[in-house]
Amino acid sequence: xxxVFVALFLISIALPSTATVxxxxxxxFFESKIRPALIKHCYECHSEEAGKRKxxxxxxxxxxxEAGGDSGAFAIPGDVDGSLLIKTIRYEDPxxxxxxxxxxxxxxxxxxxxxxxxxxxxxxxxxxxxxxxxGIDIEAGREFWSFRPRTTDFGERKTIDDFIDSKLDKKGLxxxxxxxxxxxxxxxRVDLTGLVPTLEEQDLFEADSNQKQWEAFIDxxxxxxxxxxxxxxxxxxxxxxxxxxxxxxxxxxPNAWRFRDYVIEAFRQDKPINQLIEAHIAGDxxxxxxxxxRSENLIATGFLVMGPNNYENQNKAELDFEIIDxxxxxxxxxxxxxxxxxxxCHDHKFDPIPTRDYxxxxxxxxxxxxxxxxxxxxxxxxxxxxxxxxxLVVAKHKTLLADAEKELKQxxxxxxxxxxxxxxxxxxxxxxxxxxxxxxxxxxxKIGEWMDSTHTGRWIGVGYIHDRNELRGEKAVRFETEFxxxxxxxxxxxxxxxxxRSPSVQVKVNVGGDETVLKLNQRLEPEYxxxxxxxxxxxxxxxxxxxxxxxxxxxxxxxxxxxxxxLPQNLDQGLxxxxxxxxxxxxxxxxxxxxxxxxxxxxxxxxxLPQAMSVVDHKGGQVGxxxxxxxxxxxxxxxxxxxxxxxxxxxxxxxxxERESGRLQLAHWLTHSDHPLTARVIANRIWLHLMGxxxxxxxxxxxxxxxxxxxxDLLDYLAGRLIDxxxxxxxxxxxxxxxxxxxxxxxxxRELQREQDPENQLYWRGHLRVLDAExxxxxxxxxxxxxxxxxxxxxxxxxFKSEFGHQFTTMRRSVYVPIFRNTxxxxxxxxxSANPNFTVGKRPLSTMPTQMLxxxxxxxxxxxxxxxxxxxxxxxLKDDEARVEAAFRxxxxxxxxxxxxxxxxxxxxxxxxxxxxxxxxxxxxxxxLFGSIDFRFLR
Numbered sequence: 001x002x003x004v005f006v007a008l009f010l011i012s013i014a015l016p017s018t019a020t021v022x023x024x025x026x027x028x029f030f031e032s033k034i035r036p037a038l039i040k041h042c043y044e045c046h047s048e049e050a051g052k053r054k055x056x057x058x059x060x061x062x063x064x065x066e067a068g069g070d071s072g073a074f075a076i077p078g079d080v081d082g083s084l085l086i087k088t089i090r091y092e093d094p095x096x097x098x099x100x101x102x103x104x105x106x107x108x109x110x111x112x113x114x115x116x117x118x119x120x121x122x123x124x125x126x127x128x129x130x131x132x133x134x135g136i137d138i139e140a141g142r143e144f145w146s147f148r149p150r151t152t153d154f155g156e157r158k159t160i161d162d163f164i165d166s167k168l169d170k171k172g173l174x175x176x177x178x179x180x181x182x183x184x185x186x187x188x189r190v191d192l193t194g195l196v197p198t199l200e201e202q203d204l205f206e207a208d209s210n211q212k213q214w215e216a217f218i219d220x221x222x223x224x225x226x227x228x229x230x231x232x233x234x235x236x237x238x239x240x241x242x243x244x245x246x247x248x249x250x251x252x253x254p255n256a257w258r259f260r261d262y263v264i265e266a267f268r269q270d271k272p273i274n275q276l277i278e279a280h281i282a283g284d285x286x287x288x289x290x291x292x293x294r295s296e297n298l299i300a301t302g303f304l305v306m307g308p309n310n311y312e313n314q315n316k317a318e319l320d321f322e323i324i325d326x327x328x329x330x331x332x333x334x335x336x337x338x339x340x341x342x343x344x345c346h347d348h349k350f351d352p353i354p355t356r357d358y359x360x361x362x363x364x365x366x367x368x369x370x371x372x373x374x375x376x377x378x379x380x381x382x383x384x385x386x387x388x389x390x391x392l393v394v395a396k397h398k399t400l401l402a403d404a405e406k407e408l409k410q411x412x413x414x415x416x417x418x419x420x421x422x423x424x425x426x427x428x429x430x431x432x433x434x435x436x437x438x439x440x441x442x443x444x445x446k447i448g449e450w451m452d453s454t455h456t457g458r459w460i461g462v463g464y465i466h467d468r469n470e471l472r473g474e475k476a477v478r479f480e481t482e483f484x485x486x487x488x489x490x491x492x493x494x495x496x497x498x499x500x501r502s503p504s505v506q507v508k509v510n511v512g513g514d515e516t517v518l519k520l521n522q523r524l525e526p527e528y529x530x531x532x533x534x535x536x537x538x539x540x541x542x543x544x545x546x547x548x549x550x551x552x553x554x555x556x557x558x559x560x561x562x563x564x565x566x567l568p569q570n571l572d573q574g575l576x577x578x579x580x581x582x583x584x585x586x587x588x589x590x591x592x593x594x595x596x597x598x599x600x601x602x603x604x605x606x607x608x609l610p611q612a613m614s615v616v617d618h619k620g621g622q623v624g625x626x627x628x629x630x631x632x633x634x635x636x637x638x639x640x641x642x643x644x645x646x647x648x649x650x651x652x653x654x655x656x657x658e659r660e661s662g663r664l665q666l667a668h669w670l671t672h673s674d675h676p677l678t679a680r681v682i683a684n685r686i687w688l689h690l691m692g693x694x695x696x697x698x699x700x701x702x703x704x705x706x707x708x709x710x711x712x713d714l715l716d717y718l719a720g721r722l723i724d725x726x727x728x729x730x731x732x733x734x735x736x737x738x739x740x741x742x743x744x745x746x747x748x749x750r751e752l753q754r755e756q757d758p759e760n761q762l763y764w765r766g767h768l769r770v771l772d773a774e775x776x777x778x779x780x781x782x783x784x785x786x787x788x789x790x791x792x793x794x795x796x797x798x799x800f801k802s803e804f805g806h807q808f809t810t811m812r813r814s815v816y817v818p819i820f821r822n823t824x825x826x827x828x829x830x831x832x833s834a835n836p837n838f839t840v841g842k843r844p845l846s847t848m849p850t851q852m853l854x855x856x857x858x859x860x861x862x863x864x865x866x867x868x869x870x871x872x873x874x875x876x877l878k879d880d881e882a883r884v885e886a887a888f889r890x891x892x893x894x895x896x897x898x899x900x901x902x903x904x905x906x907x908x909x910x911x912x913x914x915x916x917x918x919x920x921x922x923x924x925x926x927x928x929l930f931g932s933i934d935f936r937f938l939r
Contacts, residue, residue, distance in 0.1 A: 046058060062123075089109050091103050152720060175764045176764065177744070185205045192230060194226060236260065238333075241819060244821050246836075247309060260795070261793075273728075274678075277678070278667040285663060302612060305370050325341060328362065339701060340361070360643055361666070363625045408596060427459065433590060438460065440563045444480075445478040449475070458593075459562050475551060475559070490569070491567075492528060503522070503556065509538065511540055518535050643661075679723050686733060691766075700841040718732065770847075789812075790812055808825045855931040891926070907921070908922070
């Protein structure tokens, strides 16, 4: 490893860890999964209310399981297999099986395993007791800062900087000046587009960094396509976007991409954020002026059905309520900054949210159709009005299918007239009836013992052979021929497919001494006549030999071999006289096979009109209020509660008719200008993404267990500006970025101020930030020249079945990489991307050795470094010094220091020569830059 690599790369390991323990996800998991399961399955024997403490174990309080019971420690944080809890619910010991009346559902066992794995989070400070809501004082709750009406009178403070500077003056702190021009430009480019400035943009700004130029850059990037992708990704974090359901089977969401693209386009077009929220909650109920708007509204409601739900749950009433619980919790955290899920089992322990309010909201969603039940249930899908182009595709396919069926009918009629009905067709095809050069397995050279068979499918001649799925690498079949005529021939191989076949069968092809090794998936049906699979075209000369050898080397399953066909591009070439004179009947039989195959293919590939993951209101008697579930257990009904909203944040009575769910009223309540929470929550999220920290540092929790705002008046000012601008995201972003506070330097020698405000809560300097995983990947692809600029469209292949084993091979922007709940893209996992199982308003931060190991060992980083180095070497630069300077500026958006230049030139050592070795050295330098702290951090 060369010195420059060590100097630039390993320094990042010396940084202190910034990892923080984020308890929000753990608490949410406990409240939504563990507490209800404990109540339903365990409290009967292990709670004070039931008067039972079997085995000496309390489970209705945290200190109970911490102390353990007669059998010892109940659970060990992080140790799944070693925890007594897990052993008992797995039924591993016949003398210790809990609960005793039957094993828990597999999904519940998985939840407990996850609870132990994440450290046993449990917010219970006292034993669980049934609550009736009488202990919550709503009027007193309205005095808490987040439930108070917004302040509108700010005195002489008229700008963002007025609020910031006022606080600094009171503390006697002096703000830092602007960051360097290159730092400001990089900061803004990343914040607005998720990419770094180009060399041309850097040159322009360094030559003239005045306010007018600054505004021109900001306004240009605000209007870019990349802005929608960047800020759409932020929104996807809080609405927990995913391309799969999670849970035991992790079902794919083939239409989730429509929601993703809708969100990206909404931010690109600056759709008012209140309208975006309304569409998420009640898009199917909103008025529309066009079919396009109707489609978008339906797609927007995918927010309600995109959660991590276990659709295999056979208790369908319970499944309904689990989905509703997840919907309420996500809505609460994302738009209100409230942990509503905590009120499912009891009155909220900290915030003024009684259980009645929870079930008032639950009644709204229980009156909504969001799931289709069967053995394995599914999310609701709603047809969306097709575009003109979609109609044309469907019409064209119908025409093709009609023509194919007509041709098939005509061939059958001709065969019937010749005395051969379709039912008399043999599964065997005579080689002489086929065009080209056909060699049957009877005429091939066999190595090892092969077994004859006519068990499945169709075949050439009397049957096919298989290897008995044994003695791998010791069996092969060789087909040899001599070409009479020159030209291009397509090689086709016949085999019998099936699920027990090997998905990777080696086929060696030798034509004129040149050998090619190909792979054949015998689990798939052959594409031609259900007989032959094409393996490519080969150019041959007259008199040359062609050898095809099929073996069972390295296979996984049975290998079947039937025949080989060399099909000339011009069918007049290479045909024997017998082939040219074959009978009309046999020709029609072959045509029949082709026609049947084509009809089957067209039916299988029929395009369907588009559908969206969506919801609709229930009809008739299914709409109505619901009961409180005592202790959160679905089947344990209490008193009925009228549908409604959070009383503490309401200012007028709720009116919901008997014919509607109430979602439309809920959407309007959430986005009303008088609502104390929503505008504050959204303004705080925008501030956080631009400034590195929220005015409320717990963006998903504006309750008593969350943080208080550092600048409450500024938060109210920003919320008011958001509303006054028509809920324009871009308008508020622009105002923040034009402030002096946004452009401040991140560091200086003012150590005294660091002692007074070490966490920079007063914003006297800029927050040092870390590039997120998506930006790192996108920048690498951009510098490598391999970024696929295609935007939008499906994330998953048409025949996609499961997230497991999926290969993340796309070169598109990271926002288009599939997001799975059970398996993740390695780079995203290593660099703390958002967990799609939860609302994530602020991603966890960390600098860990695993990140540096990824940057040094990842095939992705190595490949992008080599490609970026190649792009660099193609620039018309005069010498290596100019190339080093360009490498630093392209990657880090800054020039190279004198010391760095000396180290880099010594590393490059031009005396080693040019060519491939020199390119490898440049790739090493580029890899060092990608691994440096100046690449990872946003100053």
